[in-house]
Amino acid sequence: MFAFAGLLGILIALGGSVALVWHGTRRRAEPSSLKVAARFVLIGGGVAFLALEAALLANDFTLEYVANHHSRDTPFPFNLATGWAALEGSIVLWGLVLAVFTWGVLRRYLREPSRLGAGAMAVMGAVGIFFFGLQLTVADPFRICVDAVANGCVASSPFPWAAAIAPPNGPGPNPLLQNHILMAVHPPMLYLGYVGLTVPFAYAISALALGQPGTDWLRLSRRSSLLAWTFLSMGIVLGAWWAYEVLSWGGYWAWDPVENASFMPWLIATAFLHSSLVQLRRQALQSWNFVLVITAFALTILGTFLTRSGTVASVHSFTQSAIGPVLLGFLFLVLVGSLTLFAARVPMLDRAARLETLVSREGGFLLNNLLLCVYAFVVVAGTLYPIVLEAVTGARVSVGEPFFNRLAVPLSFGLLLAMGVGPLLPWRQADPVAVADRLRLPVGIALFTGLIAAVTISRLGYVVLAVVIGTYVIAVAVTNLVERSAKSSAIRGEPLFAGVRRQLTSEPSFWAGQLSHCGVALTVIGLALAANLGLQTDVTMAPGDTVDFGGYELTYRSPFLFTEPNRRVQGATIAVADRAGNPVTELAPRANYFGADTSGITTPAVHSTWKGDLYLTLLNIDGEGILLRLNTSPGIWLLWMGGLTVGAGGIWSLSARRRTREPSLVA
Amino acid sequence: MLALLAVGVAMVVVTAPPPAEDRAQAIGSQVRCPVCQGEAIVDSPSETARNMMDLVRARIDEGLTDQQIIDELLTSYGGSLLLNPPARGATLWLWLAPLVALGVGTAMVARRFHAAPADLLPAAAAPPVSPTLSRRWIWGAAVLVLGGAVAVATVGQFQQARPEDQSLSGVAGEDFDPDSVSNETLEAVVAANADNPAINGMRLALANRYFEEGNYQQAFGHYEIVLDNQPAPNEAANAFTRLGWMVFDGNGEADLGIELIDRGLELVPNDAFAIYLKGRIIWCGQGDADTAADLFSSVLSSTGLDAEIQDRVETDLAAAAAGEDCQ
Numbered sequence: 003m004f005a006f007a008g009l010l011g012i013l014i015a016l017g018g019s020v021a022l023v024w025h026g027t028r029r030r031a032e033p034s035s036l037k038v039a040a041r042f043v044l045i046g047g048g049v050a051f052l053a054l055e056a057a058l059l060a061n062d063f064t065l066e067y068v069a070n071h072h073s074r075d076t077p078f079p080f081n082l083a084t085g086w087a088a089l090e091g092s093i094v095l096w097g098l099v100l101a102v103f104t105w106g107v108l109r110r111y112l113r114e115p116s117r118l119g120a121g122a123m124a125v126m127g128a129v130g131i132f133f134f135g136l137q138l139t140v141a142d143p144f145r146i147c148v149d150a151v152a153n154g155c156v157a158s159s160p161f162p163w164a165a166a167i168a169p170p171n172g173p174g175p176n177p178l179l180q181n182h183i184l185m186a187v188h189p190p191m192l193y194l195g196y197v198g199l200t201v202p203f204a205y206a207i208s209a210l211a212l213g214q215p216g217t218d219w220l221r222l223s224r225r226s227s228l229l230a231w232t233f234l235s236m237g238i239v240l241g242a243w244w245a246y247e248v249l250s251w252g253g254y255w256a257w258d259p260v261e262n263a264s265f266m267p268w269l270i271a272t273a274f275l276h277s278s279l280v281q282l283r284r285q286a287l288q289s290w291n292f293v294l295v296i297t298a299f300a301l302t303i304l305g306t307f308l309t310r311s312g313t314v315a316s317v318h319s320f321t322q323s324a325i326g327p328v329l330l331g332f333l334f335l336v337l338v339g340s341l342t343l344f345a346a347r348v349p350m351l352d353r354a355a356r357l358e359t360l361v362s363r364e365g366g367f368l369l370n371n372l373l374l375c376v377y378a379f380v381v382v383a384g385t386l387y388p389i390v391l392e393a394v395t396g397a398r399v400s401v402g403e404p405f406f407n408r409l410a411v412p413l414s415f416g417l418l419l420a421m422g423v424g425p426l427l428p429w430r431q432a433d434p435v436a437v438a439d440r441l442r443l444p445v446g447i448a449l450f451t452g453l454i455a456a457v458t459i460s461r462l463g464y465v466v467l468a469v470v471i472g473t474y475v476i477a478v479a480v481t482n483l484v485e486r487s488a489k490s491s492a493i494r495g496e497p498l499f500a501g502v503r504r505q506l507t508s509e510p511s512f513w514a515g516q517l518s519h520c521g522v523a524l525t526v527i528g529l530a531l532a533a534n535l536g537l538q539t540d541v542t543m544a545p546g547d548t549v550d551f552g553g554y555e556l557t558y559r560s561p562f563l564f565t566e567p568n569r570r571v572q573g574a575t576i577a578v579a580d581r582a583g584n585p586v587t588e589l590a591p592r593a594n595y596f597g598a599d600t601s602g603i604t605t606p607a608v609h610s611t612w613k614g615d616l617y618l619t620l621l622n623i624d625g626e627g628i629l630l631r632l633n634t635s636p637g638i639w640l641l642w643m644g645g646l647t648v649g650a651g652g653i654w655s656l657s658a659r660r661r662t663r664e665p666s667l668v669a
Numbered sequence: 670m671l672a673l674l675a676v677g678v679a680m681v682v683v684t685a686p687p688p689a690e691d692r693a694q695a696i697g698s699q700v701r702c703p704v705c706q707g708e709a710i711v712d713s714p715s716e717t718a719r720n721m722m723d724l725v726r727a728r729i730d731e732g733l734t735d736q737q738i739i740d741e742l743l744t745s746y747g748g749s750l751l752l753n754p755p756a757r758g759a760t761l762w763l764w765l766a767p768l769v770a771l772g773v774g775t776a777m778v779a780r781r782f783h784a785a786p787a788d789l790l791p792a793a794a795a796p797p798v799s800p801t802l803s804r805r806w807i808w809g810a811a812v813l814v815l816g817g818a819v820a821v822a823t824v825g826q827f828q829q830a831r832p833e834d835q836s837l838s839g840v841a842g843e844d845f846d847p848d849s850v851s852n853e854t855l856e857a858v859v860a861a862n863a864d865n866p867a868i869n870g871m872r873l874a875l876a877n878r879y880f881e882e883g884n885y886q887q888a889f890g891h892y893e894i895v896l897d898n899q900p901a902p903n904e905a906a907n908a909f910t911r912l913g914w915m916v917f918d919g920n921g922e923a924d925l926g927i928e929l930i931d932r933g934l935e936l937v938p939n940d941a942f943a944i945y946l947k948g949r950i951i952w953c954g955q956g957d958a959d960t961a962a963d964l965f966s967s968v969l970s971s972t973g974l975d976a977e978i979q980d981r982v983e984t985d986l987a988a989a990a991a992g993e994d995c996q
Contacts, residue, residue, distance in 0.1 A: 402709065619714060621719075
């Protein structure tokens with residue numbers, strides 16, 4: 003039954019997508035027909051998603067997807083999260099998110115009907131055809147199980163009326179993916195980001211095809227771009243957090259292909275958010291914005307290909323399936339199609355104003371774009387190089403953390419420096435002397451903080467540099483706010499506090515951007531502290547043993563073992579006390595055994611304070627004792643706080659934009 | 670004032686003492702753990718990675734330089750383990766490409782501010798561009814798309830199946846191959862884990878190597894430890910077989926040798942190498958060429974023999990069947 007409902011949903015969504023392309027490309031698009039088509043896409047995508055979730059909740063093992071990725075013992079909410087924990091389900095979620103964004107584009111179109119909007123609907127429909135088509139072919143989540151073993155399905159049929167043979171139970175989702183609640187939140191968040199980037203792409207293609215390369219497409223898609231970027235930022239931070247809480251190596255970012263896959267489009271989307279402002283204000287960088295948007299969208303497809311095709315071994319690559327070549331084909335189609343369209347339109351672009359000088363707001367944005375794009379290039383190159391090299395020459399190389407860090411650290415510091423100057427520069431032309439004057443106070447604050455950090459925290463060069471530059475960015479934002487508010491409140495004769503409020507509410511997108519800048523600065527400081535000052539050691543302990551580590555006294559109390567419906571849990575109770583012997587807390591690092599899996603997934607135990615985390619991982623446990631890995635991560639909360647602050651800036655900007663309906667940008 | 674502050678910060682940083690235990694971690698972060706997926710040995714909780722880290726720490730204590738230690742790890746475990754690819758050979762382009770990108774980007778930015786005379790003309794002077802796409806472009810796109818479809822159809826072979834274990838993402842790892850490791854390295858790793866059954870495989874590889882080299886003194890001790898260390902049946906059989914040969918070849922004790930090899934054969938029956946060695950002892954130690962010839966021919970009837978062994982067995986069979994004394 004779920005299979006019938008689900009397939010019906012996919013077919014409706016597919017039909018709606020085809021209708022969108024049909025009506026959207028007509029010379030005179032009918033808003034009412036587009037509305038009906040978009041409604042079909044939304045309903046179809048929703049039905050397919052709900053059918054899959056309902057099948058999971060109802061333990062309907064006649065579906066191959068449920069039989070192979072779900073188990074009766076999987077607790078809430080992991081049974082719901084199983085709906086996107088494997089390949090086919092994740093494409094269903096992708097389709098639903100795409101349908102929601104398509105609906106958003108439609109609403110915008112209905113408010114302000116234009117050929118540009120209709121064309122964008124057609125592009126959304128075309129992308130929809132691809133993703134709903136996937137669900138009918140190589141990534142069909144509603145295949146019926148026709149031959150089963152004790153806990154899984156070994157043969158399946160695409161026809162919902164096939165005679166089903168259901169296994170009594172399934173193996174459950176990948177153990178790594180059912181170990182932490184963030185797993186239920188982080189993928190949908192990333193999908194909202196990935197899929198959201200389809201909207202600016204759709205407007206860009208529509209603008210190119212119609213020959214309207216003005217600022218309309220930017221204006222219409224800006225809100226969606228911001229929304230996608232915000233979700234992508236949050237998704238990346240939550241992914242890092244998940245890795246930290248689950249993967250038991252005390253780390254959060256390993257320049258793993260999967261992480262890179264989400265980071266590449268984020269970098270380009272960030273560049274686009276800045277460079278589109280230059281076009282909106284100065285009508286410059288037209289062609290550059292098209293290139294960025296096309297690249298960002300292509301990178302989301304490349305990322306999906308990398309992580310889902312099995313080209314790189316990954317926790318996100320589920321099984322080898324035909325989806326790899328299909329995604330690669332789509333990527334190729336997108337790149338060739340849109341770049342050809344772009345090339346055909348180049349003569350129409352960039353006839354508008356040139357920029358006067360690098361010492362101006364737009365110059366700052368250009369510098370930022372240069373650094374972000376080189377950054378993205380480094381990430382793409384480092385990720386693809388081993389794959390391409392092996393495919394071409396058969397030689398195997400590893401490209402890992404040291405490579406990325408060596409290039410990413412200077413690029414990040416360069417970006418922070420640009421962040422600290424750009425916001426102070428006026429448009430068109432800045433007076434270098436005046437700017438230097440305004441920089442004096444923030445630089446002083448930053449150096450002073452750096453000196454204090456060097457004396458009290460660490461004298462390591464990277465740490466001090468990160469503190470100085472990070473503080474500098476924050477200080478620039480704060481002093482800028484105070485200076486501007488002081489000026490306006492002096493004129494109006496009101497208290498400074500009122501001036502600050504006036505500033506924040508009159509230019510919300512600017513100050514939201516500044517908040518995101520501060521978030522990036524905090525993230526960098528947190529990264530520098532945790533990466534350079536963390537301690538790590540392995541200790542063997544028998545019950546009753548005590549070790550000194552990172553300012554704590556750790557005592558191994560006793561082992562424990564208990565059973566939950568979906569797993570067995572084995573662990574050690576560790577009493578944590580401070581140097582003076584006062585008890586602080588009790589930690590229980592553990593290993594979880596899911597189903598028949600005997601290797602065990604370790605869950606670290608973390609004690610967090612404002613100074614940093616104490617992080618314990620159980621490496622081995624037997625009758626005699628335990629082998630425990632001890633980590634400290636100083637200041638790691640700054641990393642999470644910073645990441646969430648970046649996202650908060652995006653949310654602030656979005657909510658403010660809704661209220662004011664962007665009057666400043668049109669002017 | 671600002672300059673003074675900056676100098677102060679710089680002085681504090683420059684006079685900082687060199688980081689102490691961090692050296693091991695810095696080295697460990699450069700080397701990929703051979704049995705994991707793209708994790709550095711400093712991060713990976715796996716046994717191999719921990720052993721390699723112990724080796725790094727031991728070498729630092731011995732006073733080796735960072736480069737010497739990394740070189741040793743690479744010669745021992747294979748060059749593709751370096752997470753920081755060298756700026757030469759196949760990975761040179763990886764380092765050059767970002768610089769090239771930076772250069773091209775800078776040039777593009779610079780061009781933005783060099784207004785060419787033509788650009789100073791008002792926009793209206795530009796030739797009008799038709800808003801409809803020319804046929805040429807559409808044909809070009811179609812040809813490219815077709816070409817791409819062909820390229821994509823061939824891409825399936827680049828796919829690589831995901832390993833069955835739950836290892837984390839990263840570029841695919843290789844299996845650890847003890848053959849690529851020097852005796853000294855294996856000794857160090859093995860010594861660091863004296864009582865750990867999990868390294869029996871590594872210890873056996875080391876012992877077998879000493880066995881091949883004829884260094885029975887060294888091999889003997891390791892086989893004994895393997896047998897004391899809850900070995901798997903195939904590991905025990907491997908040790909018994911070679912111990913049996915060594916007591917015969919080294920000490921001339923034929924009966925004890927045969928007894929030991931038989932214990933190995935109980936665990937792994939029909940092991941060709943064990944039967945061959947048993948035949949050699951019966952022939953050379955007990956002078957029974959007929960039984961030896963029977964054993965040799967049974968060895969030859971088994972499949973999958975190493976070519977070198979096959980040669981040796983065939984020579985021995987011919988000699989034993991002819992009733993000759995063993996060589």
